[in-house]
Amino acid sequence: MTADIIDGRAFAADIHARIAREVAALTAAHGIVPGLATVLVGEDPASEVYVRSKNKATRAAGMASFEHRFDADMAEADLLALIDRLNADPQVHGILVQFPLPPQISEAKVIAAISRDKDVDGFHVENQGRLAMGRPALVPCTPLGCLMLLRDTLGDMTGLEAVVLGRSFNVGRPMAQLLLGENCTVTTAHSRTRDLAAVCRRADILVAAVGRPGMVTGDWVKPGATVIDVGINRIAKDDGGTRLVGDCDFDSCAQVAGAITPVPGGVGPMTIACLLANALTACCEANGLPAPEGLTA
Numbered sequence: 001m002t003a004d005i006i007d008g009r010a011f012a013a014d015i016h017a018r019i020a021r022e023v024a025a026l027t028a029a030h031g032i033v034p035g036l037a038t039v040l041v042g043e044d045p046a047s048e049v050y051v052r053s054k055n056k057a058t059r060a061a062g063m064a065s066f067e068h069r070f071d072a073d074m075a076e077a078d079l080l081a082l083i084d085r086l087n088a089d090p091q092v093h094g095i096l097v098q099f100p101l102p103p104q105i106s107e108a109k110v111i112a113a114i115s116r117d118k119d120v121d122g123f124h125v126e127n128q129g130r131l132a133m134g135r136p137a138l139v140p141c142t143p144l145g146c147l148m149l150l151r152d153t154l155g156d157m158t159g160l161e162a163v164v165l166g167r168s169f170n171v172g173r174p175m176a177q178l179l180l181g182e183n184c185t186v187t188t189a190h191s192r193t194r195d196l197a198a199v200c201r202r203a204d205i206l207v208a209a210v211g212r213p214g215m216v217t218g219d220w221v222k223p224g225a226t227v228i229d230v231g232i233n234r235i236a237k238d239d240g241g242t243r244l245v246g247d248c249d250f251d252s253c254a255q256v257a258g259a260i261t262p263v264p265g266g267v268g269p270m271t272i273a274c275l276l277a278n279a280l281t282a283c284c285e286a287n288g289l290p291a292p293e294g295l296t297a
């Protein structure tokens with residue numbers, strides 16, 4: 001069997017287009033322009049690329065992009081003061097502080113400082129708690145993107161066995177909660193799980209978010225399963241360059257799975273699309289308007 005490829009790039013492009021239409025309609029009907037503030041501290045090259053892409057996508061969707069950049073020696077107090085100002089700014093509906101931060105700044109303090117209503121990364125303890133309680137919340141972008149791809153691929157997931165590999169607060173844990181919300185029977189596996197391969201082979205839905213290149217091989221996959229590969233790992237090529245691979249060994253998994261996301265071009269593009277979706281949702285909620293359907297959990 002050869003799996004269907006889940007085209008996250010095309011799906012994300014549709015979401016960007018949909019959000020641009022929703023933003024235009026919001027502006028025309030109510031004079032509201034959703035605004036997203038991004039904060040980049042330091043010169044980490046990967047972070048620079050991510051933030052540039054996020055700012056560009058924000059502007060392309062017709063939203064206002066408020067871009068803040070600081071040197072790596074920025075004091076924690078100055079960043080917290082900026083967050084206070086952004087929390088109070090009615091033009092800003094979402095705040096994204098790019099991680100990792102330099103060591104003198106506590107990421108936990110930054111997450112706690114961002115208003116939960118503007119927490120478009122879904123990291124605030126209140127949003128994570130609401131998600132765990134099955135209540136409406138701003139949900140971390142990457143698992144929200146995975147959920148959208150799964151809904152599109154499978155429709156109703158009631159009763160399916162789902163295994164999430166990884167238990168980070170930004171991917172694994174919220175992913176497990178979202179699948180529970182879809183009425184799946186959910187197992188969360190991690191580095192201490194015994195016989196990982198056997199656990200994975202039970203899964204109708206297998207989400208891999210471990211950061212280990214090619215760890216999941218075809219013999220871990222139940223025939224016909226839907227495999228979502230969150231991993232983004234840069235590995236060396238024979239010619240001295242590098243390439244991106246996922247946490248799943250694509251070739252062997254695709255022989256067994258019913259559907260699979262490639263890396264790149266699967267989950268990756270969904271993350272920025274869901275950031276914009278969260279910014280739009282936050283803006284609608286701030287203005288007492290219903291959030292557009294299909295862009296939330």
Ligand code: NDP
Binds near residue numbers: 230232
């Ligand atoms: P973390 O490092 O925060 O978490 C990794 C998780 O994997 C941990 O729960 C860890 O278990 C588990 N794990 C590590 N090694 C093993 C192993 N050998 N067997 C079983 N479990 C293991 O990573 P993230 O969740 O932030 O990211 C995971 C991957 O997803 C990375 O490749 C990252 O680059 C990618 N990513 C992609 C995004 C996208 O936009 N597509 C966005 C975010 C992340 P334990 O808790 O026991 O240590």
